[in-house]
Amino acid sequence: MENVKKITRVFILIFILVGGFISAQDRAIHANQLPKTAKNFLAAHFKGIPVSSAIEDREIYGVDEYKVYLNNGMKMEFDSHGNWKEVDGKHQKLPYGFIPAPVRNYTARNFPNTYIVKMEKKRWSYKAELSNGLELEFDRNGNFKRIDD
Incomplete structure (x- = not known):
């Protein structure tokens, strides 16, 4: 009976971990759903260049980062609060x-x-x-x- 409980606990743990990884995923969002800090950054430094896509990188604990792609090919990464982490001009x-x-x-x-x-x-x-x-x-x-x- 002790072994059955251990095996059950292991399966429950595996199920929780796998479920967490499945729920952690990227999700396309509209540019106006970005944090205010990221929107202000884009307006200040990339005014007039439209956003072609925005991605919300979700982890188990919430949003990890945002990726923004502009129509001119440039790519930006922002942290969960909208602060810039990387700007790649390609x-x-x-x-x-x-x-x-x-x-x-x-x-x-x-x-x-x-x-x-x-x-x-x-x-x-x-x-x-x-x-x-x-x-x-x-x-x-x-x-x-x-x-x-």
């Missing part, structure tokens, strides 16, 4: 308004014939990909750290 020049000034200044000074095509914001750092393929890493204050391989 080889197009990014608008510089949201990029920290020290990052903009460093790239303009040291790589004058390039422009930023992708920007990532991590917890403690930034990563900027340039039009020449170089990836530059900066600390959270925008101070240059290294060229990433």
Whole structure:
């Protein structure tokens, strides 16, 4: 009888885990369903470029992130609160308004014939990909750290 209870508990645990993974999925949403912070970011930095699609990445505990694709091919990722995490210009020049000034200044000074095509914001750092393929890493204050391989 003890073994039957253990086996039953294992099956219940597996069922809960599998059910959680099945319920965690991406869902297409309308751009006006994005968090206000993300909508404000798009309006401020990508005004006039229509959103072609928006995806809500849902996890067991709620929304994990949002992915937004613009008609010009650019892609953005926002956290669950609508703060930008990544902006990928897909080889197009990014608008510089949201990029920290020290990052903009460093790239303009040291790589004058390039422009930023992708920007990532991590917890403690930034990563900027340039039009020449170089990836530059900066600390959270925008101070240059290294060229990433």
